[in-house]
Amino acid sequence: MNALSTLTLAILMAAASPFALAQDGAHAGHGAHGPHAAGHEAPAAAALTEGEVKKIDKEAGKITLRHGEIKNLNMAPMTMVLRVKAPAMLDGVQVGDQVRFAAERMNGAVTIVHMQKAQ
Numbered sequence: 001m002n003a004l005s006t007l008t009l010a011i012l013m014a015a016a017s018p019f020a021l022a023q024d025g026a027h028a029g030h031g032a033h034g035p036h037a038a039g040h041e042a043p044a045a046a047a048l049t050e051g052e053v054k055k056i057d058k059e060a061g062k063i064t065l066r067h068g069e070i071k072n073l074n075m076a077p078m079t080m081v082l083r084v085k086a087p088a089m090l091d092g093v094q095v096g097d098q099v100r101f102a103a104e105r106m107n108g109a110v111t112i113v114h115m116q117k118a119q
C-alpha cells in the first residue's frame with residue numbers, strides 16, 4: 001500500500017513536471033494568484049485600528065491603548081483597557097509602541113484578536 005502510494009506519487013510528479021514548467025513559462029500561475037491575494041488583503045487591512053501602547057499587564061492579559069475609531073465595534077477614539085485573546089500577543093510590544101489591531105467583543109469584553117507593530 002505504502003510502496004504503491006509512493007510509486008503513484010513519483011509517477012504523478014514526473015508527469016506533472018513538464019506541465020508545471022510550461023505554465024510557469026506562460027506566467028499562468030502568477031495571473032491566477034495575484035488578483036486573489038490582493039482582494040483578500042484589502043478588507044483585513046481596512047479592519048485594523050491604529051493604537052499607541054500606554055500600559056501592558058501581561059499577567060491579566062490586558063493592554064491599555066490610546067486607539068483610533070474601532071469601526072466594527074462602533075467605538076470612538078479613546079484610551080482604554082482591552083483584553084488580548086492570548087497573553088503571548090503582548091510579548092512583541094512595549095509601552096510607547098504604535099500598533100495596529102483588530103478587536104471584537106467577546107463575552108462582553110472588548111478583546112484584541114490580532115495585533116501587530118505599526119512600523
Ligand SMILES: [Cu+2]
Nearest residue numbers: 075076078080
Ligand atoms: Cu475604546
